[in-house]
Amino acid sequence: MGVDILPLVTSIVTFYGIYLILALSFNIEYGFAGQPNFGKVFFYSIGAYVAGNFTANMLMRASGVTGVDFCSDLAAEVRFKVAMSKPWLIIALFLLSLLIAAAVGGVFGYLTSYPALRLSGDFLAIVLLAFGEIGRVFARNYTPLVCGVYGLSGVPNPLVWIGDPRMARLAYSAIVLAIAFGMYLLTERLVNSPYGRLLKSIRDDELVSSVMGKVTPRVKGSALIIGSSMAAVAGVLYAFYVQTVVADDFIPIVTFVVVTMVMLGGVANNKGTLLGAMVMTLMDRLTRASFLRILGISVGFDISYVRYIVTGLLIILILMVKPEGLISEKPLKTPAIEEAEKLS
Amino acid sequence: MEILKLEGVRKYFGGVRAVDGVSFSVEEGALLGIIGPNGSGKTTLFNVISGVYKPDSGKIYFMGERIDGLEPHEVFKKGIVRSFQNPRLFLGMTVIENLMIPPRGQIGENPVKALFRGLWARQERSLAKKALEIIRAHQLTQVRLNWSGEVSGGQMKLIEISRALMGEPKLLLLDEPTAGVAPKLAREIFERIVKLRDELGLTFMIIEHRLDVLFDYVERVLVMHQGKIICDGPPDYVVKDERVVDAYLGE
Ligand SMILES: Nc1ncnc2c1ncn2[C@@H]1O[C@H](COP(=O)(O)OP(=O)(O)OP(=O)(O)O)[C@@H](O)[C@H]1O
Ligand SMILES: [Mg+2]
Numbered sequence: 001m002g003v004d005i006l007p008l009v010t011s012i013v014t015f016y017g018i019y020l021i022l023a024l025s026f027n028i029e030y031g032f033a034g035q036p037n038f039g040k041v042f043f044y045s046i047g048a049y050v051a052g053n054f055t056a057n058m059l060m061r062a063s064g065v066t067g068v069d070f071c072s073d074l075a076a077e078v079r080f081k082v083a084m085s086k087p088w089l090i091i092a093l094f095l096l097s098l099l100i101a102a103a104v105g106g107v108f109g110y111l112t113s114y115p116a117l118r119l120s121g122d123f124l125a126i127v128l129l130a131f132g133e134i135g136r137v138f139a140r141n142y143t144p145l146v147c148g149v150y151g152l153s154g155v156p157n158p159l160v161w162i163g164d165p166r167m168a169r170l171a172y173s174a175i176v177l178a179i180a181f182g183m184y185l186l187t188e189r190l191v192n193s194p195y196g197r198l199l200k201s202i203r204d205d206e207l208v209s210s211v212m213g214k215v216t217p218r219v220k221g222s223a224l225i226i227g228s229s230m231a232a233v234a235g236v237l238y239a240f241y242v243q244t245v246v247a248d249d250f251i252p253i254v255t256f257v258v259v260t261m262v263m264l265g266g267v268a269n270n271k272g273t274l275l276g277a278m279v280m281t282l283m284d285r286l287t288r289a290s291f292l293r294i295l296g297i298s299v300g301f302d303i304s305y306v307r308y309i310v311t312g313l314l315i316i317l318i319l320m321v322k323p324e325g326l327i328s329e330k331p332l333k334t335p336a337i338e339e340a341e342k343l344s
Numbered sequence: 345m346e347i348l349k350l351e352g353v354r355k356y357f358g359g360v361r362a363v364d365g366v367s368f369s370v371e372e373g374a375l376l377g378i379i380g381p382n383g384s385g386k387t388t389l390f391n392v393i394s395g396v397y398k399p400d401s402g403k404i405y406f407m408g409e410r411i412d413g414l415e416p417h418e419v420f421k422k423g424i425v426r427s428f429q430n431p432r433l434f435l436g437m438t439v440i441e442n443l444m445i446p447p448r449g450q451i452g453e454n455p456v457k458a459l460f461r462g463l464w465a466r467q468e469r470s471l472a473k474k475a476l477e478i479i480r481a482h483q484l485t486q487v488r489l490n491w492s493g494e495v496s497g498g499q500m501k502l503i504e505i506s507r508a509l510m511g512e513p514k515l516l517l518l519d520e521p522t523a524g525v526a527p528k529l530a531r532e533i534f535e536r537i538v539k540l541r542d543e544l545g546l547t548f549m550i551i552e553h554r555l556d557v558l559f560d561y562v563e564r565v566l567v568m569h570q571g572k573i574i575c576d577g578p579p580d581y582v583v584k585d586e587r588v589v590d591a592y593l594g595e
Binding site for chain 2: 186193195196198200203204207208211214215216226268329332335340343
């Protein structure tokens, strides 16, 4: 039986890129700053909502078609047609979505950090987890955003005009991977600096950090803004890949898959995150019926539950066997360390 | 000039009168020792001055300004830096990195500027050189790249002092800086403290259990007992005071 390998590659590459961005953002917040942002999926969803709502609205406007229900199949078709005929438009909308989502994600990160940062560790995690669920319930019920429970379809892949959908997706996956790798390099730069050291000081002992002059709520807020902004970018990449935005895609398990990536790879270690994201992306893909169907495999039960079980077991296993993760934390690569190394 | 002044400062923990109406003032450039039996309130006094705890009542002035009720980072900004009796190092960092936390005005602490190494690398290198010098003076060169949890207890105390020194203090509060440190090195540390005071005009308040060493270097000693200051004077005056002898013998 011949398995068509291309969609598998595209799917894995794209989701690796998306998850890598999410995991890097969680690593900044939790690995470095010690703030367990269990509302990760909320900020991810914000990106998808922004991309979906903005792009769909703009395409409807560009089509000149009026009087059609934004959520209807017809409207989705209209949007695809416009995107097919106006490559520059859909590309511009894609790029603008990235920018707007990054900004909106950052703003939400700031807003949620305000109450959240007056809480410590565990409480912060619970509050942010709740935020995510509230956001999802809101999006389910407020149809103008992404068409409620049915979801918004017709968010065309920005390369849809290539014609061959397989090639469009493949090319798109390369773009996602490139953006993700760019984010990796930026994250490395961000943390291998006095800023990264500052984040770690808060993680290690917030009181002492404060005694040493650091305005810790502000710094923690900055980490949440950066992390949320990155998560929103991932949400945009997701929306344009699956070409639909459904509120119920953004359930807490997504957050926990991301958390596991960081814990598995090793906290405060972006190389570990590269690795953890790879392992968990494969796990995530292999426990989805749609993915297995491509492989010609069908199982007689809802395979999604395997994902929950594996994720839970992995978290427990890491905590018990190798709490520092596969690759352990290294000193930050700063000029201070270089000076100290020179000495010997 | 008076650098620090406390007026009727109180801090209770439930029924425990940890600091019970303490008033005193410190001259700029002073080398002040604070002694007293275990649990007499010395560390709590430092916690209240450094903003870790808010006093229940009383006033604290630093260089003429009220500082009681300020957040720890605000107290630091005014120029008060402290060390901790039980070392509280940043354990996810190396020794040198611990020393790189307190320096003020680090450009690269801004997340946007952090992305552009050219903006802060030079500042970072010069701070690192200063840190390495302090590290050398405290005989920590061997362990400068160790994780800060992977050094001896005495070395942890030395890292505590070193880190505090990196905060460019006007007033330094050292809580038992030489506990667990070899006697010879302890004396060297005190000699350095005297030098820093003489050359840079820093003011020191030092809690110390090793009275023999302390008394050789400080010119004034506060004795605390049950949250109160029971004696205040030069070392040779303090040791002869009956209340002090009683407080220690009654321990
Ligand atoms: N956070 C706290 N909560 C409750 N009680 C406290 C707290 N901090 C200190 N105390 C109590 O306050 C009293 C003074 O303690 P403190 O640590 O200031 O004494 P100390 O003079 O530094 O003692 P030592 O010489 O043992 O370090 C003690 O009875 C102590 O148990
Ligand atoms: Mg004490």
